[in-house]
Amino acid sequence: CTTITTQRCTSGTKAATMSYDESNRVTFGFRGNAVQLLFHFSIAILIGVTLKATTFNEALLAASRTGTSYTNQTAFLVSFGFTKALSNVVVGRMSDVYGRKLPHCLGWIAGIILGALLYTISQQSNDDNDTDSWTWYIVANVFLGAQQGWTWTTNIFMFIDVLGPENRALASGVSNSVGYLSSAITTYVTAAMSIQDSFLLVLACSIGGFVISTLGMKDTTQFVLLETGSLSSATHDEQMNPEEASERSDDFIEDEEEVFVDEDEQEEKPAMTPNRIRKHGSEYEMVALSSSSQNTSRAASSEFDATPIALPSSFGSVLLRTCWYNPSTAVLLVAGLMTNLITSLAWGLVLIWAKRQSLSKFQIANISSAFTFSKAAMMIVASRTSDKWKTRKPVLVGGFVTAMLGLIITAMADSSLAEVIPVYPLLLIGGIVIGCGIGSVYCVMAGSISDHTSAMDRATAIGIYKLWRDSGYAVGGLLTGALADLFHGSFVITTTVVTGMVGVLVICIAKFYREGQILVQQNGL
Numbered sequence: 001c002t003t004i005t006t007q008r009c010t011s012g013t014k015a016a017t018m019s020y021d022e023s024n025r026v027t028f029g030f031r032g033n034a035v036q037l038l039f040h041f042s043i044a045i046l047i048g049v050t051l052k053a054t055t056f057n058e059a060l061l062a063a064s065r066t067g068t069s070y071t072n073q074t075a076f077l078v079s080f081g082f083t084k085a086l087s088n089v090v091v092g093r094m095s096d097v098y099g100r101k102l103p104h105c106l107g108w109i110a111g112i113i114l115g116a117l118l119y120t121i122s123q124q125s126n127d128d129n130d131t132d133s134w135t136w137y138i139v140a141n142v143f144l145g146a147q148q149g150w151t152w153t154t155n156i157f158m159f160i161d162v163l164g165p166e167n168r169a170l171a172s173g174v175s176n177s178v179g180y181l182s183s184a185i186t187t188y189v190t191a192a193m194s195i196q197d198s199f200l201l202v203l204a205c206s207i208g209g210f211v212i213s214t215l216g217m218k219d220t221t222q223f224v225l226l227e228t229g230s231l232s233s234a235t236h237d238e239q240m241n242p243e244e245a246s247e248r249s250d251d252f253i254e255d256e257e258e259v260f261v262d263e264d265e266q267e268e269k270p271a272m273t274p275n276r277i278r279k280h281g282s283e284y285e286m287v288a289l290s291s292s293s294q295n296t297s298r299a300a301s302s303e304f305d306a307t308p309i310a311l312p313s314s315f316g317s318v319l320l321r322t323c324w325y326n327p328s329t330a331v332l333l334v335a336g337l338m339t340n341l342i343t344s345l346a347w348g349l350v351l352i353w354a355k356r357q358s359l360s361k362f363q364i365a366n367i368s369s370a371f372t373f374s375k376a377a378m379m380i381v382a383s384r385t386s387d388k389w390k391t392r393k394p395v396l397v398g399g400f401v402t403a404m405l406g407l408i409i410t411a412m413a414d415s416s417l418a419e420v421i422p423v424y425p426l427l428l429i430g431g432i433v434i435g436c437g438i439g440s441v442y443c444v445m446a447g448s449i450s451d452h453t454s455a456m457d458r459a460t461a462i463g464i465y466k467l468w469r470d471s472g473y474a475v476g477g478l479l480t481g482a483l484a485d486l487f488h489g490s491f492v493i494t495t496t497v498v499t500g501m502v503g504v505l506v507i508c509i510a511k512f513y514r515e516g517q518i519l520v521q522q523n524g525l
Helices: 034-063 075-098 101-124 131-163 165-191 195-215 221-239 242-251 291-295 315-325 327-347 349-356 361-389 393-414 423-451 455-486 491-512 517-522
Strands: 002-006 257-261 275-280 283-288
Touching (some): 034 075, 034 101, 131 165, 131 221, 327 361, 327 393, 327 423, 349 423, 349 455, 349 491, 393 491, 423 455
Antiparallel strands (some): 002 257
């Protein structure tokens, strides 16, 4: 490796080659970004509607397939989960290299294919036990996984970029909460619609999302560049004596940073574009230098100076740091997988088993939406709490313990207690409690990954995290279906096994997780 001292504000990402006007000012937060955030809110709603209009109807179709195994009935979650997991890795790296907007738009193209395919399948098959049509539904969910992975993941990236480093968990919470609230409402809408009309809704939302993304939404790479520069300067100022730091903070930001790069890869780096960050009170302005202005940059240093922006690390190094070298992020990966394993149980086996207990379509919709509503509400509460208190660990432990309690209540629906308390209220209450637990940890974990990762590698690291997390859909579909088949449809045994797995995870989080260095610095520890 070679040590290079950077003295100029540069970026190795291709997305960073955009130009900015001298008057362009980039600021974090809700103020000043209202229009941009409005587009992201709209996108989150469309993503949530697409998800629920697809999976809720497929769960009902699965429950209607008589004479088939539970594993076959939960297979629609397997194809969805594995595809979404792999999509997250691809979109994470693409977002760091090419920006957020391109992969986002590609995701909506997958959504258009999904809607057209689902509608065609539903039009050509009227038999719930048609094996060929069910196989096509499983295939269609490959496009659902791609659509959700590419659009929702990049939407979260852009929320995190715009709201800034002090609101990472909240940014993820806002995007997810809006999406899941729209999913919960869509449950009732699709329950009142025919399956063909529901799939037409999927197609319409995908077309609308593509139009909004291509014509209205802007890429957020400039926020990443700003965050990298501002964080570097803060660290550098802390290392200087107070008088020097005060003089520099009044007029400009200056930093030097050692970047370790592989000599073999050094020549392969894309051309770097010089940028400057100028401070205006509490705001920062990102200015790109033209080729002519680069020649006079040193003469202009009295007005503002360069701030270095680190080059993105290689994918392999980010992968190793996230999955192996850092025990805190490693345990978060397992926690993410367990989160969506539980969600897979709530979306799949719980609804399938509920229909076999002769519950009405409206009651099943209530069970599904109860989980989703509580999950969405707790995302905002928990993410804001962890950002405000600048701590993640208590929220993570408390959330998973709450999920365990909800799983225990859900398992009681298949026990002797069901003779005293009907199945429906037990599943409903269990869904609410599970949703509160999952919602508490869902967005905080994404914020935790960001705490342990530099801004330039954030999308790649979160993509790796989401590979593990969304694999939980597939693992959950396979595991819960296989356990139900193994124990002759015993819902209580399947749910109890999952509860025990969550208990082991809580112990691991308590032992291995440490707060990210950024939070430690903010707390002055």
